[in-house]
Amino acid sequence: MTFSLAGIFSVLSNAIQPFLVLILTILAVLVAVQFTARIRSYRTKAHQYMPAMIVALLVGASSVWWLPLLTHSQLAFVTTAIDWLALIAAALGVALLVWLVLHPLSYLIRGPR
């Protein structure tokens, strides 16, 4: 099976269409929080706030359980190496996303640390 560039674009655009509102909402929150914090002098490395990291890791870890549920499946059916690779990559993505929102948010709420 080969895909043209237009084909890949067509498959991806069709695939994300049902989730477009959700994806755009998450992106909007991410951009809004990062932007607001940065214009108030937030710098990722300069700001220290451990709870943001802990919550991000907890949400990421829990997503190993709820991501399969979101796909009408269950963790027990995640069995092959590819399944685990895909699930761990997705969980890391979730953790990173949560941290990228919570970390600047903590700066905005609690001020520089």
Add this chain to the structure above:
Amino acid sequence: MSRFTLSPPSLGRRQLLKLGLGASAASLLPLSSVFANTLSTKARIVILGGGAAGMSMANRLARRLSGATITVVEPRELHHYQPGWTLVASGVWEAERTLQPNAKFRPAGIEWVQGQAAGIDAGQRRITLADSSTLDYDVLVVATGLQLNYQLIDGMSPDLIGSNGIGSVYASLDAARRTRDAIDAWLAEGGGKGIFTSPQTAIKCAGAPIKMTFTTLSRIKAEGVRDHFNLDYFTGGGGMFSQPWINDFLKQRFDRENITRHHSQYLSAIDAGAKQAQFTSKDGSTEVRDYDFIHVVPPMSAPDFVKDSDLIAQSGAFQGEWLDTDIHTLQHNRYPEVFGIGDVIGAPINKTAASVKAQAPVVEANILAYLQEKPLPARHNGYTSCPLITDIGKAMLVEFGYDNNMEFLPSFSFIDPKEESWSAWVLKDYLLQPAYYAMLEGRV
């Protein structure tokens, strides 16, 4: 001499490289398809059916031919994503998820006749429509899909689906919805006898009767009441599946799950009121069974108007039932200006949308060669695919072809066709439908 001329490519390699697309495009695609020529022709091309196969061909030919008259005959306004119907009937998808307007996929510059073909005069190269008007062609693409022959089961009619414990995912989207309701009602009874059937003929998506068995079993197990339900599977064929490894796997899995298998016995009659089904064996003997729920899969064939034409197979395994095409070139065996694609053709396997995906470029290339009076360059290897759902939440991505004893032909080297996985399920649940729509647009 050929009546048709090739015009130069519209976007040359140098232009692509200038745009920075050359390298990436070349790594994804065979060069022939990147730098494809358009063919200038006055040919009248008629495509019968605008479903998976017909719509793909309309898009492909519209892109490759300039000056041709391309006419698609299709009665429906809405396009149905049929592979989603098993998920609708299993309660996983909402029905609406499988519907799109045909207009979304229709290429510009073709003629769309919203009507039904009623006859084919292959000698005169003429199609008669249901309203008695006619269409003449130089090239005909038969893509009508197949016909569901519920009437061959005594006492059965699609109207019965959803009542009296009768389900049948094949009849329509509404039937898939009513099948889901019938299964819900049966599960609510808390126990009983369930019968799943597969007929004695070739069928589209040969995995669907098995998927319906597994998804229903999955729902029974989720309720924790497996012991209260008896499950039987009757198949008109000798085996469960045409791919030998999968056939053995399924036999073992059915036995492990306590689903009693009955081979070479097909559903011949049904008494909906009495909830009884009659099965006929190869030797003609019959057996009557009681059921609380039955999943009916009807015998299938080419549509009657194709069967009544000279295009139908005159001998061999597909005689009188399926379109007479060469299974590799997909050209008609007796009428070289006729090509077949999709469910309607006589082929040992291949009644899937996945097969259409593999057949469409072959038919496109061979029609272009035919128009230029060149030897047909492309061959179909029988590729077909069945995302075999073995439980709600896991599946096997079974891809194979009819060469080399139904050898596996995996598209993704990292997904083992012999393994049940969450990834294959996610592909079925989320990615195959977008890939299918890209296929309709002629882009896969």
